[in-house]
Amino acid sequence: MKQSNSYIIGFAIACTVVLGAMLSLAAVGLRERQAEARDLDTKKQILGAVMTFKEGDDIKAIYAKRIKSLVVDANGDEKQGVIAEKVDIGKNYKLSPEAREYPVFQFVSESNPNEVEAYILPIYGNGLWDRIWGYLALSPDLNTIKGIVFDHKAETPGLGARIADKEIQERYVNKKLYDKSGNFVSVTMLKSEIGNTLDDHKVDGMSGATMTANGVNRMIQNYVSYYQPYLNKIRAKANTPKEVPSMDSEKINIDTTGVVVDTTVTNKTSE
Amino acid sequence: MAETTIAKVKPSEPLLSKRRKALVNDPLNSNNPITIQVLGICSALAVTTKMEPTFVMAIAVTVVLTASNFIISVIRNLIPTRIRIIVQLAVIATLVAVVDQVLKAYFYDVSKLLSVFVGLIITNCIVMGRLEAYAMGNKPYDSVLDGLGNGLGYAWIILTVAFFRELFGSGAVFGFKVFEAIGISQTGWTGAAFPTNGLMTSPVGAFIILGIIIWVQRYFNKYTEH
Numbered sequence: 001m002k003q004s005n006s007y008i009i010g011f012a013i014a015c016t017v018v019l020g021a022m023l024s025l026a027a028v029g030l031r032e033r034q035a036e037a038r039d040l041d042t043k044k045q046i047l048g049a050v051m052t053f054k055e056g057d058d059i060k061a062i063y064a065k066r067i068k069s070l071v072v073d074a075n076g077d078e079k080q081g082v083i084a085e086k087v088d089i090g091k092n093y094k095l096s097p098e099a100r101e102y103p104v105f106q107f108v109s110e111s112n113p114n115e116v117e118a119y120i121l122p123i124y125g126n127g128l129w130d131r132i133w134g135y136l137a138l139s140p141d142l143n144t145i146k147g148i149v150f151d152h153k154a155e156t157p158g159l160g161a162r163i164a165d166k167e168i169q170e171r172y173v174n175k176k177l178y179d180k181s182g183n184f185v186s187v188t189m190l191k192s193e194i195g196n197t198l199d200d201h202k203v204d205g206m207s208g209a210t211m212t213a214n215g216v217n218r219m220i221q222n223y224v225s226y227y228q229p230y231l232n233k234i235r236a237k238a239n240t241p242k243e244v245p246s247m248d249s250e251k252i253n254i255d256t257t258g259v260v261v262d263t264t265v266t267n268k269t270s271e
Numbered sequence: 272m273a274e275t276t277i278a279k280v281k282p283s284e285p286l287l288s289k290r291r292k293a294l295v296n297d298p299l300n301s302n303n304p305i306t307i308q309v310l311g312i313c314s315a316l317a318v319t320t321k322m323e324p325t326f327v328m329a330i331a332v333t334v335v336l337t338a339s340n341f342i343i344s345v346i347r348n349l350i351p352t353r354i355r356i357i358v359q360l361a362v363i364a365t366l367v368a369v370v371d372q373v374l375k376a377y378f379y380d381v382s383k384l385l386s387v388f389v390g391l392i393i394t395n396c397i398v399m400g401r402l403e404a405y406a407m408g409n410k411p412y413d414s415v416l417d418g419l420g421n422g423l424g425y426a427w428i429i430l431t432v433a434f435f436r437e438l439f440g441s442g443a444v445f446g447f448k449v450f451e452a453i454g455i456s457q458t459g460w461t462g463a464a465f466p467t468n469g470l471m472t473s474p475v476g477a478f479i480i481l482g483i484i485i486w487v488q489r490y491f492n493k494y495t496e497h
Contacts, residue, residue, distance in 0.1 A: 037379035158472035
């Protein structure tokens with residue numbers, strides 16, 4: 001069968017139009033559903049830093065009840081009129097650290113919406129192949145890691161992609177960001193997998209994924225320092241004596257050892 | 272004239288004739304796209320660390336394969352021979368993009384796990400191989416059966432690989448911790464510990480299991496490379 005050039009060109013154009021229409025139809029038709037799925041996934045990740053879900057949990061409802069969000073600037077001052085959930089961390093990452101918007105998600109107590117049980121901070125950076133991100137949950141002592149979640153775009157499956165596994169993330173729980181004298185040392189993931197119990201500032205590595213681990217370390221280090229002004233403000237607020245000495249001053253006061261705070265917090269979540 | 276009447280009298284082929292059954296059955300075993308034709312190895316290695324993403328991947332490939340076989344077969348007499356490869360590719364790419372969009376909308380978690388590998392179905396040699404080798408020269412219904420057969424042939428192999436990789440690599444099947452459930456945990460239970468095998472979570476593990484499957488299959492099929 002011999003075809004003329006114009007037939008071939010005509011066929012190619014028709015093909016492009018039909019297939020293009022199919023694609024845009026799918027993209028437009030599913031856009032809303034996709035945005036919803038992404039939104040739910042973000043909420044799941046934020047909450048995932050502090051709790052585990054059971055089958056059939058209504059994530060949206062839990063989120064609405066337990067998360068109080070705000071946005072701060074690089075100086076730690078609250079920014080009005082910005083919705084924390086709408087802040088695109090990836091887009092902000094491209095700006096200079098001073099110009100970014102920093103969302104804070106406060107995980108509040110179920111009974112008392114003014115009592116913060118954890119500060120959940122988004123973290124973002126580069127892994128080996130592409131971006132990685134996560135949410136770091138700090139106990140009210142602002143030192144102990146209550147939980148952490150990581151996610152990634154394209155880390156190597158089975159190696160760097162393991163940062164998305166619960167098993168890896170659990171290694172961070174109860175580690176400390178500051179040393180005894182209050183200096184920021186961060187929590188570092190080591191090279192290679194030893195399986196030993198490590199001190200407060202180190203977690204076991206992932207064999208075969210040192211580059212990803214480096215990315216994770218940088219990400220935590222960077223973002224905790226970006227949030228430092230805000231964290232300092234909370235500390236200052238907690239340290240100033242209150243007009244009415246409240247009953248649970250123990251809980252609010254910053255305690256660098258974090259022992260008292262720790263126990264109250266773990267009791268709460270185990271309910 | 273006489274000839275055409277004879278052709279009309281001849282009964283049409285039954286919907287599931289022996290030949291058509293073979294279209295579906297052959298790729299499952301004696302002409303399996305992965306183990307015999309050794310196509311689509313790349314994704315068989317990459318996505319098979321866990322059962323769940325593998326399962327979705329298997330469905331995605333089968334859908335794309337069947338649908339593209341059908342579409343190409345319908346328009347096979349219209350496609351200009353000189354640009355047929357590009358047309359095939361365009362059809363596959365469109366279908367894959369649609370599948371990717373659907374996964375993102377309804378199975379967000381799994382689509383995150385599969386990430387780039389859904390897009391890479393486009394380059395899966397099985398899909399294009401079937402279009403070029405079968406759909407370009409056969410009727411739509413037969414092509415659908417052929418696509419289905421090859422899709423399922425691909426599916427059962429990668430699911431088998433994933434089963435062993437997840438079982439030994441993570442000690443689980445579909446995320447269910449099998450060894451913990453029967454009392455053997457990683458930390459050890461009265462001395463009987465089951466350490467997970469890191470080799471299985473890396474692509475090397477897939478190579479080894481795939482090799483074993485091919486070995487076993489060829490032993491029973493008496494198939495030899497010529």
